[in-house]
Amino acid sequence: MNPFDPADPLGIDDLLEPEDLAVRATVRAWAGDRVLPYVAQWYESGELPGIRELARELGGIGALGMSLSGYGCAGASAVQYGLACLELEAADSGIRSLVSVQGSLAMYAVHRFGSQEQKQNWLPRMAAGEVIGCFGLTEPDHGSDPASMRTYAKRDPGGDWVLNGRKMWITNGSVAGVAVVWAQTEDGIRGFVVPTDSPGFSAPEIKHKWSLRASVTSELVLDDVRLPADAVLGEVTGLKGPLSCLSHARYGIVWGAMGAARSCFEAAVEYAKTREQFGRPIGGFQLTQAKLADMAVELHKGILLAHHLGRRMDAGRLRPEQVSFGKLNNVREAIEICRTARTILGANGISLEYPVMRHATNLESVLTYEGTVEMHQLVLGKALTGLDAFR
Structure with missing residues (x-):
């Protein structure tokens, strides 16, 4: 039996194929090199300099429209796309949003509902990051x-x-x-x-x-x-068009939110092992360990949920209600993980030297965009009762 892995306590990596792990490693390395060293400064200044260059680089690693097929797109699996979203949001929600809007909203709409002329004109350039x-x-x-x-x-x-x-x-x-x-x-x-x-x-x-x-x-x-x-996108009329695009993008959020949560959890674990109070690391106190244990449980339950939804999407069996289930749970739990991490870091939790407050404030947007908490609750409520409470 393999030893317990604190980074993967449920052994979820055992469910991944070598190609899945390769995609994850590629996106993680790119984010570590091109985003993490600079993102605190970008956040503080309120800008994303060099966005067009970043888009071309993301196109170069196949991250734009990566779950779409043809027209220069990578044709990756839903799980591989989810892993990419997790790694991008572990760097910053804004970077994952750039990729999500490009691939899961704009490109997906053209790919699914556009004419051949529209697809051939736009998708190859968008997949390469030449057009945002x-x-x-x-x-x-x-x-x-x-x-x-x-x-x-x-x-x-x-x-x-x-x-x-x-x-x-x-x-x-x-x-x-x-x-x-x-x-x-x-x-x-x-x-x-x-x-x-x-x-x-x-x-x-x-x-x-x-x-x-x-x-x-x-x-x-x-x-x-x-x-x-x-x-005009000639293959669809009505809200089915935009809502199907949103469902695809929300699926990426289910994974991405866990990336932000993982970043905060890892920061909290490292801080708890090195920060000393009362003559010992704070990670040795029962209250801190209880926080870390609860954070780990929700983090890896969320990743397992995302993986399950990804396999359903790859099998063509993922329903919009299930996407609402994932977004509602994972974003809500990610915010709670970030807030708990902030308490472990104490005053340092609000400093941009650590990623916690940046992720926490970003997730306040993720919580409400592409469907507020209330809308996803009502989607699930209707599915559970058969009664429409939207109006």
């Missing part, structure tokens, strides 16, 4: 209720589409070369592939954030943006 994408669904007055969006696309007599409206809290918005924008039409909600150099399109960056500071967040403004008839 964003995803415009949330509006200033309509977040959890996207069906009430006000952004509108109207056909003119010549066949062109004309878009007007605003989107809010859009990751990658001001650095994107293409935006997937969802809008009301006479036929229902439709998706549009919008080159960001289109006249009437602008994406002012949102400042004064105290969360996801090492991430680009923008507003999208569409003022009589004229698009050709073939700019």
Whole structure:
């Protein structure tokens, strides 16, 4: 019997294939080299310098649209994509968000609902990181209720589409070369592939954030943006389109949140073994060990849950309700792990010399984006009772 591994107490790595471990090692090494040495400064300054270079590097290791097939995408398994999300968010939620929005929202929408021309035009460049994408669904007055969006696309007599409206809290918005924008039409909600150099399109960056500071967040403004008839994503009408994209992205969050939690847990363990009070390391006190034990239990239960959902996705059996189950549990537990880690670090827990407070504040955004706690509770409540409590 193998000795107990504090880093893998449940032996979850035994469930991984050599290819899974190779993907994890590649992404972990990239994040350790290109993000971890600098991310505290990025967070403190509230910017993500060199984002286009980072995107190209992420494309170079196959991390953009990695679970998609063809068009230059890696065709990785859902579990491999999840492992990548975990390692990226262990560095910073903003980096995982960059990859998630690019691959699971913008690229996924084009890959699943776009025409061959749209796929061939955009996906290879997006997979390589040459073009950054964003995803415009949330509006200033309509977040959890996207069906009430006000952004509108109207056909003119010549066949062109004309878009007007605003989107809010859009990751990658001001650095994107293409935006997937969802809008009301006479036929229902439709998706549009919008080159960001289109006249009437602008994406002012949102400042004064105290969360996801090492991430680009923008507003999208569409003022009589004229698009050709073939700019529409022709294979879907209604909320099924954006919600299916969100389900794919939420799956990545299930893994990613555990990366942030792991980073805080590891910082707490190391600190507890070296920080001395009352003549001994604080890790030798019962109360500290109880905290660490509870953190380890929730961390590795969350990783096991993520792995289970990944295998279901690879088998084509993952339901949206199960994704809600994972996001609700794992983000909530990740926040609690971060807060407990902060108590172990004491005053040092608020310092950017340690990752704890940065992860904790980032997770406050992860908690509510792509479905608030309340929305996922209601998804599960409806699934459990058969009764719709959304309205």
